[in-house]
Amino acid sequence: MIEWLTIVQVAVAVAGGILCLALGFAGRKPNDYTLGVVALVEVLLVAQLISAIVSPFVGNTPSGDPLEFYTYLISALLLPAAGVFWALVERTRWSTVILGVVCLAIAVMVYRMNVIWFVQGA
C-alpha cells in the first residue's frame, strides 16, 4: 500500500461522495459526472489492489493482517459496481444519493485498510 495513493483516494472518495449526495438531494438523476466519479473511485481501488499485490515484493509488507486487508479491499471493489448497476437500472435521484453513500463507505474502508497496513501490529 502506498500512503500518497491512499490520501488521494480518500480525498477523491469523500469529495465525490459529497458531490453525489448534494446532486442527489437536489433532485438530479445519475449523470456522466456522478457515474464518472464513482468509476474513478473504482479505478483507484484497482490501482490499490495492484499496489497491494506488488508492495510486498519490494519490501513494503503489511504490518497488520493481510486476510483482513484483502477482505476490505474486495468488499470495496464490489461496491461501485453494485452502485453503478443500481444507477443504470433505476434512473432516479435516489440512485445519485446511493452513489454518494457508496463513495463515503469506500472512503472509510480505504482509511481502515491504511490502518491495517501501516499501524495495526506495528
Add this chain to the structure above:
Amino acid sequence: MPELTAPAPRSTRSKGVGRLLVVVYGILALGATGRSFVQIAHSLEDAQQVPLAFWLSALASVVYIVATIALVAPGRIWYRIAWITITFELVGVLVVGTLSLTHPELFARPSVWSWYGNGYLFIPLFLPVLGMIWLRSRRRNLDAADRDASAAA
C-alpha cells in the same frame, strides 16, 4: 446518456428513502460477512475453538443479507420476512449488547453486536428501528394495493 426505455422493476417496499435504507443494510451485511469470515478463518487457523461471539457474528451477517433482500423483494411473504429478520436484529443487538457489558467473558470480543454495535458506529442499533418505521409506513401502501387488486378481480 440515453434513458432506459424498459421500465425498471418496481416493488412496493423499495421506494424513496427506503432505497437508502436498503443500501445501508447491504453495506452492513457486506461488512459483517467479511469480518466474521476473517475472525472465524483466523480462529480455525490457530486451531482454537471458535468463540461463540464469532459464530453469532456469522449468523447476524447472514440475517443482514436476508433482511437486505427482503426489503427489496416485493410481496407479502417478503414483507413478513423483512419484519422477522429486522426484529431478530434488534433483539440481537440489545441482548448481546447488554451481555457484553454484564458478561464480558462471553461477548467482549469484537462482534457486530458487542457493546451495542459501537464498532459499527452504532448502526446495528438504530438501523432496525429505522427499518421498522419504514416497513410500517409501507404497510398502508401494501393494503391499498391489495384492495386495488381485489377490486379489479
